[in-house]
Amino acid sequence: GAVVSQHPSWVICKSGTSVKIECRSLDFQATTMFWYRQFPKQSLMLMATSNEGSKATYEQGVEKDKFLINHASLTLSTLTVTSAHPEDSSFYICSAAPGANRRSTQYFGPGTRLTVL
Amino acid sequence: DQQVKQNSPSLSVQEGRISILNCDYTNSMFDYFLWYKKYPAEGPTFLISISSIKDKNEDGRFTVFLNKSAKHLSLHIVPSQPGDSAVYFCAARGWQGAQKLVFGQGTRLTINP
Numbered sequence: 001g002a003v004v005s006q007h008p009s010w011v012i013c014k015s016g017t018s019v020k021i022e023c024r025s026l027d028f029q030a031t032t033m034f035w036y037r038q039f040p041k042q043s044l045m046l047m048a049t050s051n052e053g054s055k056a057t058y059e060q061g062v063e064k065d066k067f068l069i070n071h072a073s074l075t076l077s078t079l080t081v082t083s084a085h086p087e088d089s090s091f092y093i094c095s096a097a098p099g100a101n102r103r104s105t106q107y108f109g110p111g112t113r114l115t116v117l
Numbered sequence: 118d119q120q121v122k123q124n125s126p127s128l129s130v131q132e133g134r135i136s137i138l139n140c141d142y143t144n145s146m147f148d149y150f151l152w153y154k155k156y157p158a159e160g161p162t163f164l165i166s167i168s169s170i171k172d173k174n175e176d177g178r179f180t181v182f183l184n185k186s187a188k189h190l191s192l193h194i195v196p197s198q199p200g201d202s203a204v205y206f207c208a209a210r211g212w213q214g215a216q217k218l219v220f221g222q223g224t225r226l227t228i229n230p
Contacts, residue, residue: 002162005203006160009158032216034216034217034218040187041126042222043121043206043219043220043222043223044161044206044220046217046218046219049217071203091158093160093161094160095160097216104216105151105163105215106164106218107163108153108160108161108162109160110159110160111158111159111160112157113158
């Protein structure tokens, strides 16, 4: 149980285009989903927290107009990187928590490798 | 401001021996700590956690120790197996940040046969 999927697993796009990444909780309902970014040999950095049916909460320094997050249902959250540039190239990972309780374990997706040319 | 630090970027251990991964934190509001294992191009997998009211938690070959006064935790793996080769992240959570996790930089563990 507690499987989280991401699609696509990798994507290559041209500079200036937008890319959408999906995160799904397959066998549980996720009240809260999280989006992280990991640069090579660095830590996972939380970008934003999304709660179903409400606006996402972005971490300091993360542009909400560039990284659009939609949490339309209890099993799906999407991250859209708008007008992508080469510096947005990174590994994007989502996680989902089964409940709103802060002790709920986060289960991570396999990640999406974004390369912007 | 790196609130969770893993000062050893890599560690090499012989198969069958004990692996000890260390993690330090600076924020005294953290009250729950987790260890995750990550393979390349995959998401982290939860390993073991510990609450700040405890100083030790054990699960099979994995034991996490917490020293609150030193703001230090460690993950012991014994005996180490080749399949344990991965990057290990420690993460911390505080009551103020709800479910928000703060990750360390990770330590790459290599188990040599």
